[in-house]
Amino acid sequence: MNKKLLLLLFVVLGNNLFAQDFVPLQDFIPLNKYKIEIKDLDKYSAYYFEQILMDTISEKHSIIYDTLYNIDSEYIIFFSANSKPSERITITYNDSGDTTRLVYTDCINQITTYRYYDQGQKFAEYEYKSHTEISGWVVDEKGEKSTSDVDYYRPRLRVSFKDHAQFLDRNLRFPKDCRRKGIEGNVYLSLKIDSEGKLIGVDVMNPEDVDLSLQHEAVRVMSRYPWDFIPAQDRSGNPVESELKQPINFRL
Structure with a gap:
């Protein structure tokens, strides 16, 4: 080491x-x-x-x-x-x-803190409670620190979390063959988001851990996602391509 x-x-x-x-x-x-x-x-x-x-x-x-x-x-x-x-x-x-x-x-306590560094120096920190931001601060390129309400360095939903969850609930269909066999599972999707916030790719992160029919259904639904995202930004404020993890849980 x-x-x-x-x-x-x-x-x-x-x-x-x-x-x-x-x-x-x-x-x-x-x-x-x-x-x-x-x-x-x-x-x-x-x-x-x-x-x-x-x-x-x-x-x-x-x-x-x-x-x-x-x-x-x-x-x-x-x-x-x-x-x-x-x-x-x-x-x-x-x-x-x-x-x-x-x-x-x-x-x-279900609290997650993201700390961002540039050349080894911390320039931003954001704290979340159950996926809801509760505090944040950022240091600009001039070295001035200020509070920040939004974590710009990660891609974000453009719609409310409620609308996002309702879309999944209304469109997911439990595959009949899995239901008949009593097969459940968690599909973890990687959503590739371009610098304009458009969803340009959906990929299964854990293909060996979950039934193929569940994978196909998760990808089918997210491929029809009707909204764009807010793209991530670099420290200079330029939008960049990024990925967002989306779990899809299938439970009988």
């Missing part, structure tokens, strides 16, 4: 990597382009590899590498006494090794 990662863990997490319960695991786990584990390498190609550095009853810590084994991101999960996640931390790096984004989730 390089010095940057060690320093990050000590400073950000206050965690001692050399604790007695630290168990290094050397195997690299192949991941697809959405960083989900690949089970059938004959069918799916690896875009990333995961190395688990710690896996105990209280904590799991892993590093994600690209196919050239450059560090792409870092994941830390802390578990409560009942073995459920209590905190999640995701750190994303650029090609130079600088932090570009840190996402911290308080799983118990």
